[in-house]
């Protein structure tokens with residue numbers, strides 16, 4: 001399956017021209033986003049919790065403390081909705097009404113499961129670590145048995161998903177172009193700064209490869 005079937009759940013109703021359902025459009029958004037927001041209902045109360053993720057094929061991995069409600073709920077197998085948002089610019093229309101943002105976003109649906117097997121947990125942690133900084137899994141000390149025990153991992157098979165993308169300049173009402181008001185886009189991007197050592201790095205230890213040319 002290269003694209004998710006369009007159903008009542010994932011069909012983009014508002015501005016469907018901006019929608020996409022193929023994995024080739026959706027997965028790069030998931031992979032570029034450093035974090036996601038997980039939406040779930042617990043005892044009737046909706047929560048939307050930001051967290052780190054990693055993806056391998058159609059599976060998302062989330063990790064956290066054993067006591068984390070987020071992890072417990074996702075592991076329990078109740079339906080969750082996860083969103084990923086990349087902000088590309090501020091769309092400054094001449095009117096407030098047509099002002100917007102340029103973005104690439106993905107909405108994913110699925111049910112989670114618990115990962116108990118230590119080898120599978122290690123693999124999931126490697127996927128998450130590599131998602132954050134490629135190469136870091138090999139550079140950093142691997143988890144001890146105790147650390148692994150203290151970490152809860154949820155795996156979620158992506159059942160359904162959609163992407164929505166806005167790009168380009170504002171689209172003003174024709175008569176508004178006559179107004180003496182600036183219109184256009186302020187492009188935005190996440191900026192990588194110089195790595196800042198914590199002051200306790202051993203002499204001779206250089207900035208690792210995973211950070212030297214970091215980009216997403």
Ligand SMILES: Cc1cc2nc3c(=O)[nH]c(=O)nc-3n(C[C@H](O)[C@H](O)[C@H](O)COP(=O)(O)OP(=O)(O)OC[C@H]3O[C@@H](n4cnc5c(N)ncnc54)[C@H](O)[C@@H]3O)c2cc1C
Pocket residue numbers: 009010011012013014085087101102103104105106107161162163164
């Ligand atoms: C950075 C950013 C800023 C935005 N600002 C606004 C705003 O100020 N006001 C506003 O109304 N909308 C805004 N949107 C768009 C917003 O995300 C929704 O698409 C829109 O509000 C329609 O919501 P709905 O529930 O009617 O969607 P529907 O089209 O009814 O949703 C149906 C299905 O479409 C899919 N879908 C909907 N939205 C998205 C999405 N963004 N990405 C991927 N799949 C999606 C989901 O699968 C959803 O279940 C913004 C989006 C982004 C990423």
